Amino acid sequence: MAPFSLVTASVSWLAKTFSVFSSKSVLPAAYLNPVRCLTSQTSAPPKKPLNGYLRFIMQQKPVLTRHNPEIKSVDIVRKIAQQWRTLSAEQKRPFEEASLRAREQFKMDLQRYNAQLTPTQIQQQALEKRQRMAKRKALRKKRKNIVCFLQELNNLGKPKRPRSSFNIYMSEHFEEARGATTPEKMQSLMEDWRNLLIHQKQVYAQLAEDDKIRYKNEMKSWEDHMMEIGREDLIREQTLLNNKRTAAKTSVAKTAKAKVVKKVTATGKSKTTRKTAKSSSVKKVRTIRKI
Structure with missing residues (x-):
């Protein structure tokens, strides 16, 4: 009888499980x-x-x-x-x-x-469409602002960023590179660059370092000019931070110098006062002796 009771219990458990999963109230309506x-x-x-x-x-x-x-x-x-x-x-x-x-x-x-x-589904589709359109509109506006900003920097004469050694090599050998299209030429130039010897790459590395120096000097002059015309919004954050630190150091140095000058002046005045008092006392003593 034990196996039969076990089978009966299993069947009853499966029936209860099926009734639970088939019930319509398993999940709330909020889900x-x-x-x-x-x-x-x-x-x-x-x-x-x-x-x-x-x-x-x-x-x-x-x-x-x-x-x-x-x-x-x-x-x-x-x-x-x-x-x-x-x-x-x-x-x-x-x-x-x-x-x-x-x-x-x-x-x-x-x-x-x-x-x-259904009406609910139509409203949901309309909402999703409006969200997609708003996202696309914001993306187009962002791209347009970036293009306008870059055009403004170009009009203001911002220096071009320094080139890497490979970019310099590519610009010099692009015309005679293998391939009919631009990607094919780029691929062939990259392969040729990998096959160059160390001393051959060193020439372009030195040119890249010189270009970095050029960019640094031109950027300093350009940012100084932007400060003069009131366009601090175009200056790099690191440059602004360095300018603030330099101004703070200069202010501290001026304050310390002013204190030293004031102290020296006060010391000089005190010495002059003591000399005057001493000389006046000597005159009085001489006058008394004559009398």
């Missing part, structure tokens, strides 16, 4: 997120269709990758872009027509998708 309901109750929103150019890339990329496995994905896309630019309007038409058909299908799918949404 139900509208976004999660959107993905569970309705199908996913339709994806925007590709344009003709992207359809051409999707068609040509596997072919080029299969025939050129050693080429990087970026270079393959670049080659496909060159091919697209050389195509005629008649050759591009099938891809563009397919894009138009997919766009029409996307509109119908989007209408069906929006029709099955």
Whole structure:
């Protein structure tokens, strides 16, 4: 009877467990997120269709990758872009027509998708869209401010930052570098730089050190000029901190010098007063003796 009772107890425990997990009151209503309901109750929103150019890339990329496995994905896309630019309007038409058909299908799918949404889900989507638009707007504004700031620095004549030894080497040998595109030239120059001997690299290292000295001197003159015209907001924080420390040291030195001068002056006056008093007392003694 023991095994039978054990089986009965196990069945009853499984039944209780199933009843607990099947109950609707397992989680409170506060844990139900509208976004999660959107993905569970309705199908996913339709994806925007590709344009003709992207359809051409999707068609040509596997072919080029299969025939050129050693080429990087970026270079393959670049080659496909060159091919697209050389195509005629008649050759591009099938891809563009397919894009138009997919766009029409996307509109119908989007209408069906929006029709099955609840008001809460629609509000949630609108909120997320506003948040995305606000984020993009803030990012565009930040980029615009950075561009304007750099343009202002350029107009004010801010010195260019010092170049590294490799940058100097690259600027000197870029024209005769191997490769048809800029990335290919950069890659070949990097390989050549790694293969240079130490004494060959030392020449460019010395040029880089000279460029650092040039930058330091030009920045000092430029920041002094910015101080004169009242543009302290463009001066580096470390320079401002060093200027404050120098001003504080100068103030302390002036104060100490003033105290020393005052002390010396007071000492001189006291000596003069004692001499005057001594001379007057001597005169009085002489006068008394004469009398």
